[in-house]
Amino acid sequence: MHRPVLDGIEAASSGTRSKTSHVISRLLTLRGLALLHDGLMGAAALLLSFALRLDITGFSANVWSFVAAAALFGCVVSTTGFFLGLNRGIWRYASLSDFLAIAGVATASIAIFSVLEFLVNRLNSIPRSSILIAWAFTIVLLAGPRAVYRAYRNQHDVRRGKVAKGSAKNVLLIGATDNAEAFIRTNNERQRASFQVLAILDERGRRTGRAIRGVPVVGPLEKLPQILERFEARGRRVESIILTRSRDEYQQYAKLEELVDVAAQHKIELLTLPNMLDMKSIDAEIELRPIKLEDLLQRAPVGSDTQKIAAMIGGLNVMITGAGGSIGSELARQVADLAPLNLVLVDANEYALYCIKSELSQKHPASRIHAVLCNVREREAISSVVEAHAPNLIFHAAALKHVPMVEAQPIEGIFTNVIGTRNVADAALRWNVSKMIMVSTDKAVNPANVMGATKRMAEMYCQAMDLAQATLSTRFMTVRFGNVLGSAGSVVPLFEQQIKAGGPLTVTHPEIVRFFMTIPEACMLVLQAAAAHEPDIIHERGRIFVLDMGSPVKIADLAKNLIRLSGRRPDVDIQIAYTGLRPGEKLYEELFDCNEKLSETGSPGILAASARSIERAVIERIFDEMQRMIDDLNVEGALRLLQSTVPEFTPGSEIQATMSSARSLRQ
Structure with a gap:
C-alpha cells in the first residue's frame, strides 16, 4: 500500500482516538464536578443544621468537630450519589424523577451517616435532632442548583431562539x-x-x-x-x-x-x-x-382476536391472489407481520407485484416472500403455482371491480371474477389446501351490475364447494364487505384529484349512500373471520361472513368533508356537481339479501348469512357452460347465463343494449 494512503489511515485513526478520548475526558470531568458539588452541598447542609439547632456559643465551642462531621457527611452524600447514579443526570433536563432520586440519596446518606456516627461515639458529638434538619437541607441544596440551572438554560434557549x-x-x-x-x-x-x-x-x-x-x-x-x-x-x-x-x-x-x-x-x-x-x-x-377522512367515519374500532389470527398464520404457507391490489396488498402486509413460513404473492400486474414484494422484503428481510406473476384466468398455471408452493391458506382477492368498466366489458369481468374464482378453488381442492377465503363485495347482494352479479356467482361456487366437502379437509369461506376508503377505483382518490384541480367534485346523485371501512380494518376482519370460524358441522358450512360496516355514508357528505379537510368550503370555494347515476350503479348497497338468514358468529364485527346455494354438480355444469361462452366470445349467452344463475340480477340499460347488439350481430 502506498505511504500516503497509510499516512491518511493513521491520521484518521489518530483523529478518531483523539475525539473519543476528548469525549471521555469531558464526561469524567462533568461527573467529577457533579460529585464534588453534591459533597459540598452535603457538608453545607449538615453545618446549616448545626447552626440552626445551636446558638453561636454552642456552635463555636465545637466548630472543628462539626466541620469534621460535615466533611464526613459530604463524603457519604457524594459516595451514595455515585452509587445511586445521581451524578449521571443531565441538569438541563432535571425533573420530578431527579427530585425523587435526590430524596433517595439524602435519606440513604442520613442513614449511613447516623450509623457511622453511632459506631464512632454513640451520636454524642452532634445534636441528634440536627440529623432530621440536615436531611431537609440536603434535599434543598442538591435540588436547588439543578432547578436554577435548568431555568437558566431554558431562558437562555428562549433568548437564542427569539430570531x-x-x-x-x-x-x-x-x-x-x-x-x-x-x-x-x-x-x-x-x-x-x-x-x-x-x-x-x-x-x-x-x-x-x-x-x-x-x-x-x-x-x-x-x-x-x-x-x-x-x-x-x-x-x-x-x-x-x-x-x-x-x-x-x-x-x-x-x-x-x-x-x-x-x-x-x-x-x-x-x-x-x-x-x-x-x-x-x-x-x-x-x-x-x-x-384524514377515516377519522370522520365516527366508527368504534372493532376488536380482533390477534392470538387466534397469529395462530392461524404463524409457521404456515399462505398464498394471496390479487396481492398487488388495494385489499390484496394490505392483506399481504398484515399476514407478513404474523411470521408465516412462506408468503406467496400472486398477481397479473407486474409493477404492482414488484412494489408489494419490495416493500415486504425490506420490512421483513428474514421472511420468505415469493412473487409469482400469474393470472387466475389461467387454470393450469394457477394449479401449478398452488402445487409448487403448497399453501395451507389461500386468500383470493383477485378481481375486476370497477363497475362502469366491467359494465362496458362484461366478458372480461365474468372471465376474471367467475372463472378465475373457480380455477383457484379447484386448485385448492386438488392440492389439499386447508382453507380458501374469497373476498366478496356488498354489490353481490341484489346486483344491479355485472360486477356484482359475477361476485355473487363466485360466492355460489365457493358455497357449493364448501357444502359438498363436509367430510373433507378443504374449507371454502366467503367474506363480504362494502367500499373501502382509498382503494383502487374508490371515489376518494378521484375527489382528491378534483380538489387539487379546483373542482368541481362530481357526485352521481345527492342521495347516493355507501358503506365505508378503512382498508386495514377490512383486512383485519377478513383475517378474523378466517381464524374464528372452522366449523365442521354441515349446517354451518356454506355460510357467507359479512363485515359490520356501520352506518351508510352519503357520498355528498363524503365530498363535503374532503373539501373541508383541504381547508376550503363546500359550495363556496369548491362546487359539487351532480352528474346522474352511472351504468349499473344503485342509490344504495345492501350487505344482506332479504332472503338470507342472518346469524351471530360470536366474533365482534362479523355476521353470517345463509344464502341460497346450488349443488356442486349443477354449479360445475353452469361454469363449464360459462367457460364455453367466454371461449366463443358469446357476450349475449354469457350474460343470459349469468342472469339465470343469479336471478336477482337486474341488468341496466347498457347491458340490455349490449345483449341486443350481440344478438343482432349473431343473426
Whole structure:
C-alpha cells in the first residue's frame, strides 16, 4: 500500500482516538464536578443544621468537630450519589424523577451517616435532632442548583431562539390533556421552538380559567370561532389547530365534523398530535398528522382476536391472489407481520407485484416472500403455482371491480371474477389446501351490475364447494364487505384529484349512500373471520361472513368533508356537481339479501348469512357452460347465463343494449 494512503489511515485513526478520548475526558470531568458539588452541598447542609439547632456559643465551642462531621457527611452524600447514579443526570433536563432520586440519596446518606456516627461515639458529638434538619437541607441544596440551572438554560434557549420566534406557528391546542402538557414542555425546551402555543381549549370546559405550563385554558370547544376571531383581532392569527386526543376519545367529547367545518371557514389546518409520552428524545421531530377522512367515519374500532389470527398464520404457507391490489396488498402486509413460513404473492400486474414484494422484503428481510406473476384466468398455471408452493391458506382477492368498466366489458369481468374464482378453488381442492377465503363485495347482494352479479356467482361456487366437502379437509369461506376508503377505483382518490384541480367534485346523485371501512380494518376482519370460524358441522358450512360496516355514508357528505379537510368550503370555494347515476350503479348497497338468514358468529364485527346455494354438480355444469361462452366470445349467452344463475340480477340499460347488439350481430 502506498505511504500516503497509510499516512491518511493513521491520521484518521489518530483523529478518531483523539475525539473519543476528548469525549471521555469531558464526561469524567462533568461527573467529577457533579460529585464534588453534591459533597459540598452535603457538608453545607449538615453545618446549616448545626447552626440552626445551636446558638453561636454552642456552635463555636465545637466548630472543628462539626466541620469534621460535615466533611464526613459530604463524603457519604457524594459516595451514595455515585452509587445511586445521581451524578449521571443531565441538569438541563432535571425533573420530578431527579427530585425523587435526590430524596433517595439524602435519606440513604442520613442513614449511613447516623450509623457511622453511632459506631464512632454513640451520636454524642452532634445534636441528634440536627440529623432530621440536615436531611431537609440536603434535599434543598442538591435540588436547588439543578432547578436554577435548568431555568437558566431554558431562558437562555428562549433568548437564542427569539430570531426563530417569528417563524414559529401560532397554534391552538384542543384538549387539556397530559399529551398537551408534554407537547408544550417539549416545544419550550427545544432550542428553536417550532410552535407558539397561544391557548388551550378544554372540550368539556371543566378547566377553563386555569393554565398548563403558563398556557391559559381559555374556554370550551363551543367558543372556538369567537376565540379564533379574538386572536386575529390582536394580530396573532391562529395558523393551526392541534388535537391532543386520539380519534376514539374525540368520539366521546367532540364532533370532528364541527371542528373540520370551523377550521375550513377560517382557513386553518387541523392536525393531530402523536403520543408525546412515547417520544424518545426532546430533539426528535414532532410529526403532526393532518386529519384524514377515516377519522370522520365516527366508527368504534372493532376488536380482533390477534392470538387466534397469529395462530392461524404463524409457521404456515399462505398464498394471496390479487396481492398487488388495494385489499390484496394490505392483506399481504398484515399476514407478513404474523411470521408465516412462506408468503406467496400472486398477481397479473407486474409493477404492482414488484412494489408489494419490495416493500415486504425490506420490512421483513428474514421472511420468505415469493412473487409469482400469474393470472387466475389461467387454470393450469394457477394449479401449478398452488402445487409448487403448497399453501395451507389461500386468500383470493383477485378481481375486476370497477363497475362502469366491467359494465362496458362484461366478458372480461365474468372471465376474471367467475372463472378465475373457480380455477383457484379447484386448485385448492386438488392440492389439499386447508382453507380458501374469497373476498366478496356488498354489490353481490341484489346486483344491479355485472360486477356484482359475477361476485355473487363466485360466492355460489365457493358455497357449493364448501357444502359438498363436509367430510373433507378443504374449507371454502366467503367474506363480504362494502367500499373501502382509498382503494383502487374508490371515489376518494378521484375527489382528491378534483380538489387539487379546483373542482368541481362530481357526485352521481345527492342521495347516493355507501358503506365505508378503512382498508386495514377490512383486512383485519377478513383475517378474523378466517381464524374464528372452522366449523365442521354441515349446517354451518356454506355460510357467507359479512363485515359490520356501520352506518351508510352519503357520498355528498363524503365530498363535503374532503373539501373541508383541504381547508376550503363546500359550495363556496369548491362546487359539487351532480352528474346522474352511472351504468349499473344503485342509490344504495345492501350487505344482506332479504332472503338470507342472518346469524351471530360470536366474533365482534362479523355476521353470517345463509344464502341460497346450488349443488356442486349443477354449479360445475353452469361454469363449464360459462367457460364455453367466454371461449366463443358469446357476450349475449354469457350474460343470459349469468342472469339465470343469479336471478336477482337486474341488468341496466347498457347491458340490455349490449345483449341486443350481440344478438343482432349473431343473426
